[in-house]
Structures are given as C-alpha cells and as structure tokens.
Amino acid sequence: QPQLEESGGGLVRPGGSLRLSCSASEDTFEFYAIAWFRQAPGKEREGVSCITHSGPGTFYADSVKGRFTISRDNAKYTAWMEMNSLKPEDSAVYYCAAAATCWNRFPDPTQFRSWGQGTQVTVSS
Numbered sequence: 001q002p003q004l005e006e007s008g009g010g011l012v013r014p015g016g017s018l019r020l021s022c023s024a025s026e027d028t029f030e031f032y033a034i035a036w037f038r039q040a041p042g043k044e045r046e047g048v049s050c051i052t053h054s055g056p057g058t059f060y061a062d063s064v065k066g067r068f069t070i071s072r073d074n075a076k077y078t079a080w081m082e083m084n085s086l087k088p089e090d091s092a093v094y095y096c097a098a099a100a101t102c103w104n105r106f107p108d109p110t111q112f113r114s115w116g117q118g119t120q121v122t123v124s125s
Helices: 027-031
Strands: 004-007 010-012 018-024 033-039 046-051 058-060 068-073 078-083 092-099 119-123
Touching: 004 092, 018 033, 018 092, 018 119, 033 068, 046 068, 046 078, 058 068
Parallel strands: 010 119
Antiparallel strands: 004 018, 018 078, 033 046, 033 092, 046 058, 068 078, 092 119
C-alpha cells in the first residue's frame, strides 16, 4: 500500500475554503481507493469522503455533502479534498488513508490503512 502524506490545512474563517492534498510516493497509488477522515478532540475518527481507485465513484458524509469535493490524479499520485463553506464544526485533524475499495469499507476507519500524519484544519473567526 502507498505511503501517504497530507498537506494544506490551516486556519480559516467560517464560510471560507481550503484544499487538502494527499500525496503518495509510489505508483501503487492508482490501485487504491483514497478516503479522508477527521478527528476532533474528544471525538471518534469520522469518515468524510472517499474516492474509488479510478475516480468515478465518490462517497461523502452527510455533514459535508454539497460543500466538500474529493478528486484525484493518478498520474500525480495525489488526491485532493476541496472544502467550501467551512463551519467551526469542521475543525479537526484531517487524515487520508487507503483501502482496496470504498464499497463496504467507507466510512469505517478500521477498514483503511497507510494513514498519513494528519493536517490540522481550524475554522474560527
């Protein structure tokens, strides 16, 4: 499985936008579904979005549908999550992880491997 690294987090005001990146260093990236999870202090890790290995299939948590968009470019070994209309409750450490497929796995974090170190997203005025 690919080793993954997240970037792009930061501090943003409510209503603002951020784009997170999930980068891999090997060409096995194209064979795996990639998911984003988040974990706020004192809360369980939550599945946010998932994209199938070839890209056409995407899945979202109800709390982010219509605001977040997951995408990927296998030639660049990178997946992204565009986050718009951010809310304070979106504040968390965001992680990307890999699995064979999104189907029957997302949003269960125990079904995913190759976790990155996480990137902090803080939404505050």
